[in-house]
Amino acid sequence: MTDPRRRLPAVDALLAEPDVAALVTAHPRGLVVRAVRDTIEHARANGGAAPSEGWGAAVRARVQHLAAPSLLPVINATGVVLHTNLGRAPLARAAREAMTRIAAGYSNLEYDLALGTRGSRHGLCRDLLVELTGAEDAVVVNNAAGALLVALSALARDGEAVVSRGELVEIGGAFRIPDIMARSGATLVEVGTTNRTHLRDYEGALTERTRLLLKVHRSNFQITGFTAEVSAQEIAGVARARGAASLYDLGSGLLVDLSSWGLAGEPTVAEALASGVDAVAFSGDKLLGGPQAGILLGRRDAIAACRKDPLARAVRADKFTLAALEVTLALYREPERARAEIPVLRMLTEDVEQIRQRAAALHKDVGKEAEVVEGESEVGGGSFPGAKLKTWLVRLSPGTRHLTPDTFAARLRGGAPPIVARIADDRVVLDPRTIFPDELETVARAVRAALDA
Numbered sequence: 211m212t213d214p215r216r217r218l219p220a221v222d223a224l225l226a227e228p229d230v231a232a233l234v235t236a237h238p239r240g241l242v243v244r245a246v247r248d249t250i251e252h253a254r255a256n257g258g259a260a261p262s263e264g265w266g267a268a269v270r271a272r273v274q275h276l277a278a279p280s281l282l283p284v285i286n287a288t289g290v291v292l293h294t295n296l297g298r299a300p301l302a303r304a305a306r307e308a309m310t311r312i313a314a315g316y317s318n319l320e321y322d323l324a325l326g327t328r329g330s331r332h333g334l335c336r337d338l339l340v341e342l343t344g345a346e347d348a349v350v351v352n353n354a355a356g357a358l359l360v361a362l363s364a365l366a367r368d369g370e371a372v373v374s375r376g377e378l379v380e381i382g383g384a385f386r387i388p389d390i391m392a393r394s395g396a397t398l399v400e401v402g403t404t405n406r407t408h409l410r411d412y413e414g415a416l417t418e419r420t421r422l423l424l425k426v427h428r429s430n431f432q433i434t435g436f437t438a439e440v441s442a443q444e445i446a447g448v449a450r451a452r453g454a455a456s457l458y459d460l461g462s463g464l465l466v467d468l469s470s471w472g473l474a475g476e477p478t479v480a481e482a483l484a485s486g487v488d489a490v491a492f493s494g495d496k497l498l499g500g501p502q503a504g505i506l507l508g509r510r511d512a513i514a515a516c517r518k519d520p521l522a523r524a525v526r527a528d529k530f531t532l533a534a535l536e537v538t539l540a541l542y543r544e545p546e547r548a549r550a551e552i553p554v555l556r557m558l559t560e561d562v563e564q565i566r567q568r569a570a571a572l573h574k575d576v577g578k579e580a581e582v583v584e585g586e587s588e589v590g591g592g593s594f595p596g597a598k599l600k601t602w603l604v605r606l607s608p609g610t611r612h613l614t615p616d617t618f619a620a621r622l623r624g625g626a627p628p629i630v631a632r633i634a635d636d637r638v639v640l641d642p643r644t645i646f647p648d649e650l651e652t653v654a655r656a657v658r659a660a661l662d663a
């Protein structure tokens with residue numbers, strides 16, 4: 211028997227085939243060569259069998275795949291508003307426009323237009339953050355993990371930082387408070403137990419080497435039952451009395467109170483600052499609803515130390531972030547406007563009747579293999595853990611077609627644009643809370659195509 215791999219075409223021979231050669235007129239030659247090699251390699255790995263669709267079609271498909279960007283817009287039908295895997299906060303129109311405006315040309319990123327001299331990017335969002343929160347000073351870096359690293363380095367390096375064992379959290383993506391602490395150059399001192407930590411635990415841990423007391427908001431889980439934790443206010447008090455700094459890792463950056471919409475329990479930035487800690491750290495792309503960023507707010511000397519820390523340069527924010535963050539923050543000058551125009555806030559506070567109407571419209575377009583049922587959406591992104599938002603779901607039941615939920619969901623993900631759905635109780639469900647109104651038609655079409663495929 212001859213090895214079928216012997217019959218694989220040579221790269222040059224395949225490139226000379228008319229339908230492959232034609233690809234070179236529309237695509238860079240190097241790209242087509244790579245697609246040819248990939249296609250032959252793929253056939254070799256498959257035991258040498260020629261692609262079922264034919265060599266020309268297989269190379270064309272590979273070229274198209276390689277030519278397209280790999281970072282794609284997707285439709286979020288999961289109902290998880292702050293979906294970290296799907297890029298967290300979609301931006302307000304004003305923020306998108308600001309990014310485009312700054313991207314196209316030069317800007318005064320680090321240039322003082324009045325003086326005609328070098329300026330600082332740190333001034334850009336600072337005044338708005340101070341205005342909106344009442345903090346003495348503010349600095350913006352690349353993300354909240356970076357903000358925490360900078361603050362720990364600036365305020366606790368070469369000394370001890372005291373944290374409750376109940377707050378030694380992992381945020382996801384292998385971001386753990388003890389690891390960040392180690393890299394910042396501060397020595398972690400753990401106090402209390404997983405479920406209970408008392409003020410006397412902090413007091414008992416203070417030494418001459420103590421530089422900082424850290425409070426971490428348990429943003430992505432809850433501890434219930436026999437529990438005790440020490441408030442940020444008490445921690446700030448002990449720190450001040452002993453000449454140490456205090457830092458509050460808040461996580462989400464909620465700037466407006468959402469308790470009227472049933473979302474309570476997450477401290478607002480103003481509440482965190484009012485506790486009297488020296489600095490608070492939070493994300494720009496969680497509940498704030500802006501671009502990925504880390505924001506540090508607080509007392510003048512603490513923030514000045516953070517700004518001067520060498521790590522602040524290493525994790526500085528870029529001009530697109532600063533452009534988008536500034537206009538997102540400006541929307542908060544009118545809280546109602548922020549709620550209407552910042553997608554995260556709009557989705558979290560949307561009237562459930564509106565969601566039901568979108569579910570009904572989607573149901574109508576999909577047809578009888580769907581039904582509208584009550585369900586729950588999630589805030590996500592390590593915010594309001596345990597909070598449930600009432601919603602209406604479109605539940606798909608591909609009747610007699612022997613389509614498993616996994617296959618169905620995979621078909622939806624494989625479309626253009628990809629649609630990411632949720633599987634619940636062995637059915638694919640779509641939550642219109644996170645589907646933008648102008649995406650509904652696309653979703654309906656994709657669902658019909660997935661059912662008929």
Ligand SMILES: *Cc1c(COP(=O)(O)O)cnc(C)c1O
Binds near residue numbers: 426427460461494495
């Ligand atoms: C999300 C979160 C972080 C990390 O924020 P990034 O912006 O993702 O870096 C840090 N601390 C807490 C408590 C969080 O919830």
